[in-house]
Amino acid sequence: MGPSKVALYVLFVLSPLVVAAAAKPFTDKPFLYEIGRGAALMGFMILMLQPVLASRFKWIESSFGLDILIRFHRNVAVIGAALLVIHPLLFTVVHGFGLLISLDVPWPVYFGRAALLILAVNLFLGFYLLPRGMKFERWRIYHDFIGPTILVLAFIHSYFQGHDLKETPALRILWIGMFGVATAVFIYHRIIRPRLLARQPLQVKDVRRETEDVWTLQLALPTGQLPYSYHPGQFHFVTLLRTEGLPVEEHHWTISSSPTEKGFVTSTIKELGDFTATIGRTKPGDPALAHGPFGRFSYTFHPEEKDLVFIAGGIGITPLRSMLKHMHDTRCSRDVLLLYGNVAREGIVFYEELAAIERGSLPNLQVVHVLKDPPDGWTGETGRIDAEMIRRYVGAGKPGNGYYLCGPPGLISSSIRILKSLGVEDKRIHTEIFSFLD
């Protein structure tokens, strides 16, 4: 399904070229000018499809995983920006550089200039400031304002200035349709859906401390039902509506419970930032909104895989705990090796539970704890999960086995490199990318 959805996306982007070329097969303009026209038409379509990519539609997300879809949204933003920047530059072959700098231009050109300027600001925020520590929630507020502004400016500019649109009614209909779709999707995603979710709020049932800085929130509907079913290893977006003036922000967290645990859903959260530092102050009874599930990081999506190797670092254990609990409850007969790295013994999340599953008969689980700062008397592995350790435990990469990695980016990238050197196929290595930013 994935490739056909990508093909559909490309067809949408190319559609105005087909309409324009059919309506007006000849030109009296230079070749480069026509490339500029083509770039403008495709750039507009990319802009209008951006809200569709980012609005968490299950039909689209289910083929790729939301983390990949959001990254695609970011990547095509760059392609779209390049096309939109190229078009006025190529138009200078006819209109001269006055098109770029002159004040004596038709009024829609000002809208185009403004759209490009704000698009540049948007890219600067997303690709420069955000990875350098800009607060995600602040960026998101800017993005929610900047994104629609660009779409409106681009629509006005192209509708009133584009020669192909002036001469081709079918193109004008396409333009109005795409702008309408983009607007409707944005309004649904940012205004209507949150209100629909608010009609069916969950409640915090329990707040449990797992380690010094890790908490598990248990959420459920008052009826004891869940608003959605999920696969072990998936994640959801949660908005905690707490009292005491605590911040109200939407965050995406892995679902650490298993679908076999009925009537509730849990997320296990590490205190990593300003917001998550307040998780421990959440009270049972606090309402919460949840939107999900999302993600493709689950062994249930790969029934063809035989035995499994899990590699986790720190809080990266959460989706793996969900999968192990699911395997345990469904009497899954696979062999599972878990390499789990932490700094100290006190930082190991789900230590007792993992030990209990390991003691049980199914799945045939072997847990290998790796500690950077082991306590006295520690007999397990020490240091980091490195090449030598992975080779020692995993051996030669067996065809058909599945490898699931979750943790800090450094651990994931080094593990992928090592597994590939052991002959593991790319398609058998599964990763969950916590952040949508890297």
Added chain:
Amino acid sequence: MRKIILRKTTVLVAVVLTLAAILFASSRYFPQKSQTLRAQQQASEGHDHSEDHGHEENGNNEVHRTD
């Protein structure tokens, strides 16, 4: 794995769109150009014809004159 596919897909989309822009421009520009060339050629042929005719005439004249 998924990141690699994403990277390849992004590159593929960029390549397809670039080729599409070139194809779009070509489909409009080159028929026009070939039409212009054809018109120029026809005009040129017409001119040549008249020149040939002139030559013939001149030739004839010359011939006549020679004659």
